[in-house]
Structure formats: C-alpha cells, structure tokens
Amino acid sequence: MGKAKQLSVSAIKNGTVIDHIPANNLFTVINILGLEHIENQITFGTNLESKKYGKKAIIKVSDIYFTEEEINKIALVAPAARLNIIRNYEVVEKHELTIPGEIEGIVRCFNPTCITNHEIIKTRFSIISKKPLRLKCYYCEKITDEEHLTII
Secondary structure (H helix, E strand, O other): OOOOOOOOOOOOOOEEEEEEEEHHHHHHHHHHOOHHHOOOOEEEEEEEEEOOOEEEEEEEEEOOOOOHHHHHHHHHHOOOOEEEEEEOOEEEEEEEOOOOOEEEOOEOOOOOOOHHHOOOOOOEEEEEEEOOEEEEEOOOOOEEEHHHOOEO
16 A cells, blocks of 8 residues: 545635634534635635544635624534634644533524514523533523524
8 A cells, every 4th residue: 555645625825714614514604604605715624634623524615804793603513623713824823612601603503482582682591511512592591402503
C-alpha cells in the first residue's frame, strides 16, 4: 500500500472558516447563516474524517465575518464547532463556540399555545442543559429539547 492521499480544501485570503460541524448539521448551519443567498465564494465539505468527532463538516466563506447572534445560532446546532477568522491567509482569531446561558430571538417555542407563536414577541429561553440541549421558555415555561428545536 502506498501513501494515503489527502484532499485539501483551498485556503481563503480573508473570511471565516467554521470547522468541526457535525456532518448531519452542515445544511442547517448553511441555512442559519443564509449562505444560499450570498454571492461570496463558499467552500464546504461534509462527511470528512475526524478522529475526535467521527464525521464532520467544514465551511469556508470568503470576505464575510459573522455577528455574535449568528454565531450563537450555530452553537445551538454545532456546539463543538470552531470558528477561525482569516486575514491575508493567516488565522488571526480562533473561537470555540459556546451556548450562551440565555438566548433571544433564535429559536421558536415548542409550545403551540405560547404567546410568542401568536403575537410579535421576541422568543427568550434560558438554557436548562447543554448536552442534551434543553431550553426553557421565559413566557410559558415549557421545555424545548433538541429533537423539537426550530431555528427562526
């Protein structure tokens, strides 16, 4: 047997790299960030081998830097993801995503009778547990779990 071949994804000059996304959540992250609506160069790969996570995905977006709210949304579906800021082909910042203690306006309440599902009120949740993810609604106090998570 010869050497194993390695496929490398091309570097970007400036932008953001999101690595260690669970492979099954790649398209959720793409959707959360609205990447299907931008014209910047985007490279992504999925079902890549990861010793630590099994199968992972990666996204590289040229010339875009995400807001804290966007990053918090990603943390909900890819809590082990790493975010790297690239400037002039160099990693200038590294961020490990963390789920904040409270989130607003990111997730829909699982309770169909919750006021947030009937009036124009920004949703608000406290984090009951991060693994598995369980969120408690500030208004109706119902628990939304990972299985019923709907990103707004």
